[in-house]
Amino acid sequence: MRHSAAMAVVVSATLFCTPAFSEDLKAYKLTVDGVSVDIDPGEDATLALPNGKQARVRLEPNAFATFSGGSFSFVHPSGVTVTKTNLSKGLDQHLMASAVGSMVIVQEYSNMNPVMLNQLMLQEITKESVRAGGKLTQKAGSRKLADGKVLNGLSATVKTRIDRVAYEVMSYGTTDQGVIVITSLDDDNAEADRPMIDRFWQSLKLHMDE
Incomplete structure (x- = not known):
């Protein structure tokens, strides 16, 4: 029983930690005035600038x-x-x-x-x-x-x-x-x-x- 309980704890911990490692990685890092955000081409993102304003940004490749x-x-x-x-x-x-x-x-x-x-x-x-x-x-x-x-x-x-x-x-x-x-x-x-x-x-x- 103790062995089964220990295995259950390990499995639960593994499942709990998995999302942190499965987060999608972006191809680029966009930096504006010292603030960075990870972003893929064609994607929109929001930057919280140092002056408190929110800026919507998009990364698009040139032809x-x-x-x-x-x-x-x-x-x-x-x-x-x-x-x-x-x-x-x-x-x-x-x-x-x-x-x-x-x-x-x-x-x-x-x-x-x-x-x-x-x-x-x-x-x-x-x-x-x-x-x-x-x-x-x-x-x-x-x-x-x-x-x-x-x-x-x-x-x-x-x-x-x-x-x-x-x-x-x-x-x-x-x-x-x-x-x-x-x-x-x-x-x-x-x-x-x-x-x-x-x-x-x-x-x-x-x-x-x-």
Whole structure:
């Protein structure tokens, strides 16, 4: 009986304490004039300010955000994350990918001019599809940015029996730095993802001296 009673006390205490640990955690902390409140995007909250007034606040994400690397920046949908990976000394890769796989890759070189690597990069990103029977076609291409800088490179497609993917490999460099930009867009996802890639090209800025 004593054992049963002790078990009942433990169970009761556990149930009593559980709500404190199951409280939902919020993604952000909003601070106004030293007063903080935890809040999720799209949520309303009330702040009791030091002057005694109550303030209603709401946290909403913008549709677009700016991502900045060491020598470039561009605008992207705020719901799409840009990841950075250090591939080697002097080489960082920045990847933006949609939920269905359309991609923008910016490789940032801080100790060399990469403009001679366009063909190598195209071969690297298409080799699996070509090995699987895809037909690669390519031609010279270029992209002129809003500030007048011109990236030169290759436009290509890989066509298989069931799909077609368009690629661009463009580069820009100075004496000892530069970028290679790679985009890929499947025909099946073009309607949904082309605006993301178009926005990238329209907003891309290169911050490097000639």
